[in-house]
Amino acid sequence: MNFAIETNGLSKYYGRVHAVDAVNLRVKPGEIYGFLGLNGAGKTTTIRALLGMIRPSAGSVKVLGQAVGPNGRGPWRNVGHLVERPAAYPELTVRENLEIARRLQGISDKDATSRVIERLTLAPYADRKAGTLSTGNFQRLGLARALLHEPELLILDEPANGLDPAGVVEIRMLLENLTREKGVTVFMSSHILTEVDRLATRIGIIHKGRLIEELEAEKLEELRSRRLEIKARNLEAAQSALTQAGFAVKASEGAILLNEARAIDAPDEVATLLVNAGTPPTRLAVEQEDLEEHFLRLTGEKE
């Protein structure tokens, strides 16, 4: 299979510090891949390696089927990127900054600049110097540059940074539309977990340089879904009573989990059933572990 992004044992060491350690990424075409990690986990180093900005200490990187190597080699005509906070020439206007990008991208269509200005709702600021823009509009300028050449693959580091809530929703819809309508692949890092949760079709969690988990769409769905968590003094008896009553029971770390709607919607009936079976519950709660909790538990930031 041809992956949009493929790394094999990607590692980057700075002396004894393993900034990125043997990361194997596989991002399929058309996916929105959320790349999560704490500060210093290795997200930006990975992104820079994907873009050929740093030389891996070990391993290899392929982007859109092409090896990314030293000397700036790569399929950059088809890749849009935003690395860390956006940068622009402050004394140049928004339009001039994008015009530079258009020419360096080798795009002959002069209307491309105006189109992307419209798309990112930057028209009121087009002739304003970039140095005078608000943080949110500066971010939009960075995104406009990434989208200017209508790339197949977007590699975005914190794309929602500095945007107001309306802007966050707007960018989410823009990325969703690009994926749905044009089959664009998006690889994005973010610290706004709810955003990633809503947008991503797959999530990779990087911690201390290692890719510690990849969550597929189904697992994400499962995380998003509610469940009834039951604890009892005699878990086995409780489990057997619930199974006999026709519930699909799942055991998990000293608790019983019920995912069915009839259990979640009527915990009182479940409680009655357990009391009648002689194993009254000691705890009965409708739970929903979100991505944030999962992430924090996984990275050891939450006991």
Add this chain to the structure above:
Amino acid sequence: MNAFLSAFWAETLKARRSKVSLVTAAGFSIFPIIGGLFMIIMKDPEEARAMGLIGAKAQLLTGGAADWPTYLNFLSLGTAGAGAILFAFITAWVFGREFAEHTVKELLALPTRREIIVGAKFVLTALWILGLTLLIYMIGLGIGAAVGLPSWSLELAWTSFWSLMTTALLTVMLMPIVALFASAGRGYLPPLGWAFSTLALAQVAGLMGWGDWFPWSVPGLFSLMFSAVYGQRAEQIGIHSYILVLLTFIIGIAATFAWWRSADQTR
């Protein structure tokens, strides 16, 4: 070629929109004006003294009389001295700003190769410096004519023009190492530190009599060759001096290209 023209267009736009282009032009223009002032002082020391200007210092600095050869030579010497710092400032800005303002990351993963962008930066730097030199020559001609300096000849104008432009060109050839310091040092201070250090060392090397072996002394020594006052020291500079400047140029260019191509970019 299209890619180069695009990169060059981008570089010129950045330079045109920046205040640095005006500041460097204004800063360098002061130089022929000061020279013109010295000429006025030396032309009529009594009058100058009456006006409160110091005649002795003017004579010390220009080292000659109030005439065209002295004035034009002053411009050439100034280009080698003050130019070394001003030109380094321009080079440091063209290369260092991308790191100081974190815009370098927008230049690395593009269909336009990094070598083309660096090449466009070098060409812009050279044209900028030579343009400024041409500007001070033109201003100098205007001021010299306004002051009414004696001993004008077309031959002198031509010789001094080439002396000035060659001095500037020799200085330009020392700039790639400044560009390397701006790139590898990721900002403005390392290249400016380098420029001041080499200027100081160039003075020491010149005083010790082995300036012809020190590339950073060569532009100054070259400008002296055309001096009516210091011309006797002109034999110091030889073909080996030019070769050393050329080698410095080649090493600077090669190292800057290699650095942009291969070094880790974390800004």
